[in-house]
Amino acid sequence: ICTCPETEAMAATETPPLIPNGDVTEQAIQDTLDAWAHAEWEHILAIKVDSATRIQQDVYLIEDANIPSMTVPAADQEMEREDSSEIKEFAVEMLSGETVKLKMSAPYTAAHVKQVLESRLGVPSYLQRLIAGPQELEDDAMITVDSMTLLRREPPLISTEDFLRTMVESPGWQPGDVFLRWHGFDTYRKWPASTEDRWKWALGHRNMRNVPLTTENVLECLDVWLGIEDKQGTHPDSFGAHVDKMVAFMQHCCYSPSLLVVYEELAQQVGSLVSEQSEPYGHDDDYExxxxxxxRLRSEPQTMVVQSILLNCWI
Incomplete structure (x- = not known):
């Protein structure tokens, strides 16, 4: 796990550019996400009850994440021919200009073609799009043409359960990390020694909000915090532009970036943060x-990029 340090207040010095020049290295990802959490947050940090808002953030690049693989081992081409009778030939063209010739037995469905291409090319079926003429072929569609075009789709959002499982199984957590602090105020207990106990806790949050990372979704998420002072929807234009840049950066270096919000139901309760339903968001003498x-990192697809952000103030 690679992490970035805590941010307790706005940096007094000028922050580096949000979008780095040159190659997007893992260090550049850490520096860029750290920079976006340092600048333009004055209206969030100004929210105050008994104390002003504090923000903590850290960045993790977790290798060998527990997420579906984007490649599979290529198999022997003879697997294509399960039955020597009723063999049909198909040509599958790729955007690279390469053409793959297939000899297949029934059934002649798009799903079967994808299975054969998975064995031949090592591209999982769920990432394949087969185009015949102007239409994309559904998995149950019968193939009535001699040639098709193969497009590779972006992987879907990382599921909440895959995200949580990766986090609870990752070694090297430190007591001050956001993920462990979340567990601490959520349970009032120490971080469990066993993975099984960690997973039992994490499963309780498998219904957290998990949506595409967009500027609109980020601003809506932060409206929950602004709602403490009935200021939801008052983000400065400069902050919206700042979020735009962060979203563009994440889309550039990651497949299908997403926003996961803990206590999703709270996002539907802006303005009623002190109700009993808000607990454990409001607990003891803190709001959290x-x-x-x-x-999913484009250059290393089994590496999961995570920025954790914690907002806190005394009440």
């Missing part, structure tokens, strides 16, 4: 709010 920016 946690959300995560998550994506």
């Amino acid at each position: 709010f946690v959300f995560f920016l998550v994506g």
